[in-house]
Amino acid sequence: MSEQSRHRPAKPYRRPKKDPVRILAFEALRAVDERDAYANLVLPPLLKKAREKDDFDGRDAALATELVYGTLRRQGTYDAIIAACIDRPLREVDPPVLDVLALGAHQLLGTRIPTHAAVSASVELARVVLGDGRAKFVNAVLRKISQHDMDAWLEKVAPPYDEDAEDHLAVVHSHPRWVVSALWDSLGGGRAGIEDLLEADNERPEVTLVARPGRSTTGELTDLLGADSVLPGRWSPYAVRLAEGGEPGAIEAVRDGRAGVQDEGSQLVAIALADAPLEGSDERWLDGCAGPGGKAALLGALAAGRGASLLAAEKQPHRARLVERALAGNPGPYQVVAADGTRPPWREGVFDRVLVDVPCSGLGALRRRPEARWRRRPSDLEGFAPLQRELLREALKAVRVGGVVGYATCSPHLAETRVVVEDVLRGRGGPAVEAEWVDARPLMPGVPALGDGPDVQLWPHLHGTDAMYLALLRRTA
Numbered sequence: 001m002s003e004q005s006r007h008r009p010a011k012p013y014r015r016p017k018k019d020p021v022r023i024l025a026f027e028a029l030r031a032v033d034e035r036d037a038y039a040n041l042v043l044p045p046l047l048k049k050a051r052e053k054d055d056f057d058g059r060d061a062a063l064a065t066e067l068v069y070g071t072l073r074r075q076g077t078y079d080a081i082i083a084a085c086i087d088r089p090l091r092e093v094d095p096p097v098l099d100v101l102a103l104g105a106h107q108l109l110g111t112r113i114p115t116h117a118a119v120s121a122s123v124e125l126a127r128v129v130l131g132d133g134r135a136k137f138v139n140a141v142l143r144k145i146s147q148h149d150m151d152a153w154l155e156k157v158a159p160p161y162d163e164d165a166e167d168h169l170a171v172v173h174s175h176p177r178w179v180v181s182a183l184w185d186s187l188g189g190g191r192a193g194i195e196d197l198l199e200a201d202n203e204r205p206e207v208t209l210v211a212r213p214g215r216s217t218t219g220e221l222t223d224l225l226g227a228d229s230v231l232p233g234r235w236s237p238y239a240v241r242l243a244e245g246g247e248p249g250a251i252e253a254v255r256d257g258r259a260g261v262q263d264e265g266s267q268l269v270a271i272a273l274a275d276a277p278l279e280g281s282d283e284r285w286l287d288g289c290a291g292p293g294g295k296a297a298l299l300g301a302l303a304a305g306r307g308a309s310l311l312a313a314e315k316q317p318h319r320a321r322l323v324e325r326a327l328a329g330n331p332g333p334y335q336v337v338a339a340d341g342t343r344p345p346w347r348e349g350v351f352d353r354v355l356v357d358v359p360c361s362g363l364g365a366l367r368r369r370p371e372a373r374w375r376r377r378p379s380d381l382e383g384f385a386p387l388q389r390e391l392l393r394e395a396l397k398a399v400r401v402g403g404v405v406g407y408a409t410c411s412p413h414l415a416e417t418r419v420v421v422e423d424v425l426r427g428r429g430g431p432a433v434e435a436e437w438v439d440a441r442p443l444m445p446g447v448p449a450l451g452d453g454p455d456v457q458l459w460p461h462l463h464g465t466d467a468m469y470l471a472l473l474r475r476t477a
Contacts, residue, residue, distance in 0.1 A: 016127035016135075021060045022103065024050055025067040026129055029099040032072065032371050039068055039371060044249075066204075071099075071106045073202045073370040076174040078105040080157040085144040097134055100126045104142045109150040119146060165191070173198035178378050179363060186412040186457070193461075200461035205367040207242040208233065209251075209259050210267050210294075212301040214331045216258035224253060234464055235447045236267040238298070257329050262294045265364075265410075265458045265465030270295045272443035272456075273355050273406035274302040276472050280402055286351040287312045288341040288395050289358055291319030293326025295408075296336075299355060304332020311346070313339040342390040349400045356395040357408040358388045358420075364410040364467030367460055381415050388420045389429055396424070396433040396475055404438060405473045412457055412467040421455070421471045438472035 024046050031037045043065065050056040050064075071078070082101050083090045090098070104122030107113045113121075119142045126135035148156070158171035166184070170177040175198055184194045211218045221240045222230050233239025239262075242248070253259040285303045290296040290312035300310040312327060312334065314320040320338040327334050339345050341356065361380055362372045388409070395405045409416050423429055439454040449462045455471040 017124045018128055019121055019125060020050060020053070020056055021064045022067065022121060022125045023128065024064045025071070025103060026096075026099060026125060028064075028068045029071060029103070030096065033095055033099065036375065038369055039072060040368060043068055066111065067103055067106060069204065069370060070110050071102045074106060074110055074174045075102060075370075075374060076176065077154070077157075077171060078102045078109075078174075080171050081105060081109070081145060081153045082141060084153075084157050085141045094134075097126075097130060097138065100130060100138055101141055104138065105145055108142065108146050109153065115146050119143060161191070169194065169198060174202060175366075175373055176376075179373055179376070182363070182413050186414050186417075187459070196461040197459060200459075201366040201370075201373075203367060203460075205263075205460075205466075206464070207248055208262060208264055208267075209240050209242070209248065209254065210236070210262040210298055211238050211240065211253075211259050212257075212297055213238065213305055214301050215329065216253050221251075221253060221259060225251065233264055233267075235444065236264045236271065238271075239264050239267055257297070257326065260294055260297055260326065262298065263365075263368075263466045263468075265463070265468035266295055267298060268444050268447065268458070268465070269357070269406065269408045269468055269470045270298045270302070270355070272440050272470060272472065273353055273404065274299065275443050276353070276404040276406075276438055276440075276474075278352060278402070278404060280352075281400075282306060282352045283308050284351045284353075285310045286346070286354045286395075286398060288344070288354060288356045288398070289391065290314045290323045290336070291316060293323035295355060295357055296323050297326040297330070300327050300330045300332065300334045303334075304330060307332070308352070309333040309335075311351075312336045313341060313344070315340045341394055342387065344394055344398060346398060348397045351399050352403045353406075354395045354399045354403070355406045355408065356391045357410075358384075358391050358416075360384055360388070360409040360411040360416050361413060362410055364412055364469070368466070381413065384416060385420070386429070388416060389424055392420060392424045393430055393433055396435055396473065399475050401475050401477060403475055405435070405475070407471045407473065409469050410466055412459070412469060417457065417469040418455060418471070421473070425473075433475065434477040435473040435475045438474050440470050440472045443472070 028042050028046055031042045032039055047061050107118035122142055123135050123139045126138040154172050159167050161168040166177050166180050169180045187193050211221050218240050229243055231241040231243050248254050248261045285308050287296045287299055291314035296312040303310045312323050314323050317338045320336055324336045361376050366373050392407050399405050407421055437454040440456045441450045441453045450456050458465045458468045
C-alpha cells in the first residue's frame with residue numbers, strides 16, 4: 001500500500017435513499033410470498049396508506065402496481081435469468097433477496113426505466129431492506145442482467161421449441177410447465193393458439209364494471225364517468241370497461257352497490273343461466289356457491305326484474321357476509337344463508353334455476369391473480385374434484401324437473417370442466433342424476449369462437465375475459 005493511499009481519508013458513509021414506491025412494491029411481494037396473500041388483496045390497502053402521505057401521487061401508485069404485478073407475472077422467466085447470473089442454486093438465495101432481484105429484473109427487462117436508474121434504484125432498495133452487504137450482491141447480479149435485453153436472455157435460458165415445446169413455452173411465457181400442458185390440452189390446436197393464450201395471461205386485464213339491472217344502467221355509468229373514460233362492454237349488455245384503469249372503489253355507483261366490478265365472463269355466465277329456456281314456473285332461483293357475491297348480485301337483479309326470488313348460499317360465514325353486502329339494496333326478494341351446498345338445508349326439487357360456481361384451481365384468472373400459477377400444484381385438482389362433483393350433483397337434486405342448472409368454474413382445465421359434468425351425468429363417483437345438456441352457445445349472442453358446444457369455454461385471448469366455463473343442464477327426471 002502506498003504512503004498516499006494509506007493516508008487517504010475514508011469515504012464517508014452515505015445513508016440509502018428510501019424510495020416509497022419500490023419499498024411498497026417489495027412489501028407487497030413479501031406479503032404474497034410469506035403469507036400466501038393475493039396481490040389484489042394486499043396492494044390496495046398499501047396504496048391507500050401511501051396516498052395519505054403527500055409525497056405519493058397517482059403516478060407513484062401506477063408504478064408500484066406495475067412493479068408488483070409485472071414481477072409476479074414474469075416470475076418464472078426472471079427466476080431463470082437470475083439463476084443464469086449466480087453461482088449457486090436459486091433455492092439457496094434468501095427469498096427477500098430474490099424479491100429485490102426480481103423487481104430489478106422487471107425494471108430492466110419489462111419496463112422502459114433506463115438501465116442506470118433501474119440498477120441504482122434496486123441497489124438503494126436492497127440497502128434499505130437487506131443491508132449494505134447483500135446490496136453488493138444485488139448490484140453484481142443486476143449488472144449482469146443489464147448486459148442483455150429480454151429477447152437475448154430468452155435465447156440463452158429457454159430450451160429450443162423443437163427440443164422441448166412445453167418447457168420452452170413455460171420459460172418464455174412464465175407459466176409452470178404443468179399449467180402450459182393443461183392449458184394446451186384444453187385449448188387444442190397448434191403453437192399459435194397456446195402462445196396467444198399464455199401472452200394474454202401476462203397482460204394487464206381491463207377493469208370491467210357491471211351495471212346491475214333495475215339499479216343502474218351502462219348509460220348512467222358512462223355519464224357518471226365521462227364518455228372518454230369508459231368503453232362499452234364487448235359482450236355483456238350490462239358491462240362497461242374503464243379506459244384508463246382507475247379506482248373502481250372511488251365510483252359512487254360502485255360504493256353504493258348499484259354497480260360492481262365484474263369480469264364480462266362472469267356476467268355472461270349469470271346472464272346465460274337467467275336466459276336459458278324454461279317451461280313452467282320461474283319463481284325460485286338458487287346460487288349455491290355465492291361468495292363473494294358478484295354473480296349473486298347480478299342474478300338477484302335479473303330475478304327481481306321477473307318477479308323471482310333468489311336464495312344465495314355460501315358455506316363460509318365471512319364470505320356469506322360479503323354476499324349480503326353485494327346484495328344489499330337489491331330491488332327484489334332475496335335471502336342469504338351460510339350453508340354447505342354438499343349438505344344443503346333446502347328441499348329437493350324446489351328451484352327453477354340453480355347456479356353452482358364451484359371452487360377450483362383459478363387457472364382461468366391468471367391475469368388477475370398471477371401468483372396463483374406458482375402456488376397451484378397438479379395435486380390440487382385431485383382435492384377439488386370430489387367437491388365439484390358433489391356440488392353439481394346436489395344442484396341437480398335441488399332443481400325441479402324441467403329446471404336448469406348452470407355449472408360454472410373459473411378454470412379451463414378439463415378435469416374441472418367437462419370431465420366433472422360427464423362424470424356426474426354418468427354416475428361416476430356417486431348416483432347418477434338424470435339430466436340433459438342445454439346448448440349454452442345461443443345464450444351468448446354475438447360472442448364468437450364458442451366451439452362445438454353444448455358447453456362453453458371462454459378464453460382471455462379470444463374473448464378478452466377470464467377463462468370461464470359454463471355447462472347448462474336440464475333435469476329430466
